[in-house]
Amino acid sequence: MPYEEGGFRRKAQKGYYAVMEKVARPLVSAGVSPNHITVIGMLLSLAAGVLLAGGAIFAGGMVLWASALMDPIDGTVARLSGRVTRFGALFDSTLDRYSEFFIFFGFLVYFRGGWMFIAVMLALMGSIMVSYVKARAEGLGQKEFRGLMQRPERIILLIAGTVLNAPINHAFFGGCQDCTLKAVIVILAVLTNITALQRLLASRKELA
Numbered sequence: 270m271p272y273e274e275g276g277f278r279r280k281a282q283k284g285y286y287a288v289m290e291k292v293a294r295p296l297v298s299a300g301v302s303p304n305h306i307t308v309i310g311m312l313l314s315l316a317a318g319v320l321l322a323g324g325a326i327f328a329g330g331m332v333l334w335a336s337a338l339m340d341p342i343d344g345t346v347a348r349l350s351g352r353v354t355r356f357g358a359l360f361d362s363t364l365d366r367y368s369e370f371f372i373f374f375g376f377l378v379y380f381r382g383g384w385m386f387i388a389v390m391l392a393l394m395g396s397i398m399v400s401y402v403k404a405r406a407e408g409l410g411q412k413e414f415r416g417l418m419q420r421p422e423r424i425i426l427l428i429a430g431t432v433l434n435a436p437i438n439h440a441f442f443g444g445c446q447d448c449t450l451k452a453v454i455v456i457l458a459v460l461t462n463i464t465a466l467q468r469l470l471a472s473r474k475e476l477a
C-alpha cells in the first residue's frame with residue numbers, strides 16, 4: 270500500500286510496517302508458511318468465539334486481539350519470503366470470513382433471546398455485505414475501495430468493545446451489564462451497512 274505524503278499517518282504506517290517486519294523475519298528464517306499463520310489466526314478466532322459464547326467477554330477479546338495480530342503477519346511473511354500468490358490471497362480472504370463468522374456466532378449465542386440478537390444479526394449482515402460488494406466489484410474491474418467500516422476498523426471496534434467492556438461499564442455506566450459491548454455492536458450494525466451502501470454507490474459511478 271503506498272504511503273500518503275507527509276503527516277502523522279505516513280509515520281504511523283512506516284512504524285507499523287517496520288514492527289511487522291521485525292516480527293515476521295524470524296518466522297521467515299524458520300521456514301514458517303504464511304498459510305500456517307493464517308490458519309492459526311482463524312483457530313484463535315474460533316477460540317475467541319467459543320469464549321464469547323460462554324460469556325467470557327474479556328478473555329474472548331484478548332484472544333481476538335491475538336488473532337488480529339496474525340492477519341498482518343501472514344502477509345508480511347508471504348512478502349518477505351517471496352510466497353505471495355493469488356491462491357494465498359484467496360486463502361487469506363476466505364479464512365478471514367470464517368474468522369469473522371466465528372466471532373459473531375459467539376455473540377449470537379451469548380445474546381440469544383433478546384433484542385441484541387437482532388443487532389448482532391444486522392452487524393453480521395453488514396460485515397458480510399461490505400466484503401461481498403468489494404469482492405464482486407473487484408471481479409468486475411474496480412480497483413479502489415473506501416468506507417467507514419472496513420475489516421480492520423471492525424476488528425478494532427470489537428476488540429475495544431470486549432476488552433474494555435467491564436472497566437468502561439463500571440466507570441461510566443454504573444455497572445450496567447455489557448453496555449459498552451452492546452453499544453459497539455449497535456454501532457457496527459449501523460455503520461457496516463452504511464459502508465456496504467457507500468461501496469455500492471461508488472461502484473455505480475466507476476462501473477457504469
